[in-house]
Amino acid sequence: MNWLLLLPSTVNLFSIIQHLFDSDPQLASQALSDLFILGTIGLTLFFGILAAISTLSSWRESGEYLILLQKDGDPLGVATSSELPLFRELQHHLLSIPNRDGSTRITQYRTIDSAEVFSETTLAQNLTSSRLFLAVPGILTGIGVKKSAWSELV
Numbered sequence: 001m002n003w004l005l006l007l008p009s010t011v012n013l014f015s016i017i018q019h020l021f022d023s024d025p026q027l028a029s030q031a032l033s034d035l036f037i038l039g040t041i042g043l044t045l046f047f048g049i050l051a052a053i054s055t056l057s058s059w060r061e062s063g064e065y066l067i068l069l070q071k072d073g074d075p076l077g078v079a080t081s082s083e084l085p086l087f088r089e090l091q092h093h094l095l096s097i098p099n100r101d102g103s104t105r106i107t108q109y110r111t112i113d114s115a116e117v118f119s120e121t122t123l124a125q126n127l128t129s130s131r132l133f134l135a136v137p138g139i140l141t142g143i144g145v146k147k148s149a150w151s152e153l154v
Contacts, residue, residue: 065084065087068084095109
């Protein structure tokens, strides 16, 4: 396979548009192919940058929790004293019961599993909630299959 065919013959968009309306069908076909390749590269860059921004945002948001937990060795103490949103939600689901042995100690129990509070949708909401982002691999595969079928006909 000639891998150079996967690259456009030119990156000059004005030249591609000029050749697209040329009377020579070979030049017009090459211009259409170049336009498709540049469009695919542009979409890839756009969604790649969007994914990188979402990933960095999620790392920043979850990094606050990791830094706070690394500073203090007692995770329960951090969760009950912090004002971060997920820790506040976890505090809402903590049940404090005093010990019956006469001491002043209080035992705390969770009423829900911590995986419900610290789930993928709460920590990386932008990545898991975007249906378009999840559909991009299927769309690009469909375009590739259609392009290969079209090239077989031509």
